[in-house]
Amino acid sequence: MSGRSLSGRLMRRVLAVVGAGWLLSLAVGLGVIAHEMNELLDRGLRTQTELILALVEADRPVPPLSAGLRLRVLRADMPTPSAPWPGIGPGAHLETSAWHVMRRDSADGRVAVELGQSTGWRREELMESARAFLLLMAAVLVSAVLAVRQGTRAALRPARDFAAQMARRDAGDLSPVPAADLPAELAPIPRALNGYLGRIEALLAAERRFAADAAHELRSPIASAAAQAQLIAEAKAGPEAATRLLRAIERLGRIVERLLQLARAEAPTGLDSDRxxxxxxxxxxxxxxxxxxxxxxxxxxxxxxxxxxxxxxxxxxxxxxxxxxxxxxxxxxxxxxxxxxxxxxxxxxxxxxxxxxxxxxxxxxxxxxxxxxxxxxxxxxxxxxxxxxxxxxxxxxxxxxxxxxxxxxxxxxxxxx
The missing domain is CATH 3.30.565.10 (Histidine kinase-like ATPase, C-terminal domain)
Known part of the structure; x- marks a missing residue:
């Protein structure tokens, strides 16, 4: 059973970090946009109020107001007109849940202008700006996802090439595995594999030497023992034949014991944990x-x-x-x-x-x-x-x-x- 994809896990973790950064950037960006828009609209409201005051003092007509604005002109010799906000002092700036109001007074105090801007209208303008910013950030997020995906695939391509190379490798090929193209993080894998292949090669070499040594050294004692046994079986040997046979068998035992000791000594093992x-x-x-x-x-x-x-x-x-x-x-x-x-x-x-x-x-x-x-x-x-x-x-x-x-x-x- 295969485990989860390394590239998939890497992409998920990277995208989780990118997504968290994206959400944080989005929240900060929206906060900055709201703050800057309010400051910009307040400056515009102040400028418009001062212009309207100048027009009123010069007895010139006030042009039509844009959406979301409402005007109240206060004259000392006339009753106070109604407005959807409470009265404010000279030169004051009032913010309520429904209106942002700016007041400017003439130098002689006979005329005052209060210009209010609807909070609902400001909210709509902010939402339009936020939607535009969100579309821009969404494009950034999609680009980041595609870049991470392509980058992850490109970074893991050497690992896939290494796996394909190992799949094509002959079962009897125990030569060291090249790892020149692997990233530094994956380099321990071929190093460990080469160590394992080296131990297998040493074990096989020890087995080959054992077989060669056994064939080399056991040939003469076995032939001697077989000859003595044949003479005894044919009743052609004297009493000394049994002694020679026993000596040949004892020598065979010593040789086999030494060969087994040598094979064990030459076989690679791990570090001894015994004492x-x-x-x-x-x-x-x-x-x-x-x-x-x-x-x-x-x-x-x-x-x-x-x-x-x-x-x-x-x-x-x-x-x-x-x-x-x-x-x-x-x-x-x-x-x-x-x-x-x-x-x-x-x-x-x-x-x-x-x-x-x-x-x-x-x-x-x-x-x-x-x-x-x-x-x-x-x-x-x-x-x-x-x-x-x-x-x-x-x-x-x-x-x-x-x-x-x-x-x-x-x-x-x-x-x-």
Whole structure:
């Protein structure tokens, strides 16, 4: 089910803001028009009153009044004519609910002119001006709506092009997605997608390597086991055939175990949320190897938690310890130093050499040649610093575990009591 249109939501929000601004502008505009029209009409009313007073003083006829106006002329020697507004003082300006009245008096006070303008007429004039202003603002609103619509479509066109490009993409194409034309607000989408595609590519590559490694390394042990089994089945083998078959099966088991460890180590994963106690895991690994001479100096640590899954840490350490036992000639020394840095060292027979290639083994070795590849893969994946020092008759490997020390949130120091 598809969600609501992004362009539709964007248009609605923009138009809501534009509409609110339009209504506010309309209200302010109408208020300004009403105020300015009243001032303009008051000035016109004042001017007309003064002109009519001049005509009356000169005994000249007053021209017909325009719509909405009413005149009252007051003479000192004549009765006061009636008018629809109350009497006002000399030079005054009166505003009632029905009339706006302006009065002007002659210099000798014998003649006064009161000119009234109907409030209803003013209201009609204001409504005509408001209608014209409303039509203008409506045209502005329609133009704004069209501009927002076109602008939104133009702004989201790169997103539609990106979606069309992804739809045309082949299912097996895991190459990075270009995002040069996308707006900055949408750029995180292809970045996250490229990260996801990269993880999928790494997983597929790990699967391909696993299949190739399995085919490469299991061929000989399987052939040997099959040959011994055939001899036993045909009753052509001596008692040693069963022993050779058992050894071949055991070697197959070790190879499969190492291949699975390597596949897991090379598979990209998220950050570990588990915690592993380095001291406890090393103690357990040492106890599981009762025939080996392993000396462990824990640096007076009772516990050291690392941000790593316990089984991943156990696989890494077990491969280093077993590699030292298989290729060394003396006791394995493990020392935990500040940092924390874990040092694993032991003597070797002749010049020390670190073989890091897959399936690389010294002549006569019964190992799989995968131990250090597993260690390197786990170290790279979890940010563990891995270094070694090969000296005459001794090999030393250092693990910098500082990146795995959990960061504890600390607050301000408490105030002294």
């Amino acid at each position: 592993a106690d380095l001291i406890a895991i090393l103690d357990l690994l040492i106890r599981d190897r009762p025939g080996a001479t392993i000396r462990f100096d824990d640096g007076d640590h009772d516990r050291l938690d690392l941000a790593l899954a316990p089984d991943s840490l156990a696989i890494l350490l077990a491969n280093l310890i077993d590699n030292a036992r298989d290729h060394g000639t003396g006791p394995v020394e493990i020392v935990l130093r500040p940092g924390p840095v874990l040092v694993i060292a032991n003597p070797t027979d002749g010049p020390a050499e670190l073989l890091g290639d897959r399936f690389a083994r010294r002549p006569g070795s019964d190992g799989t040649g995968l131990g250090l590849s597993i260690v390197r893969a786990l170290a790279d994946q979890h940010g563990i610093g891995l270094s070694h020092e090969a000296g005459p008759g001794r090999m030393t490997i250092r693990l910098d575990l500082a990146a795995l020390v959990p960061t504890l949130a600390t607050g301000p120091d408490p105030a002294p009591g």
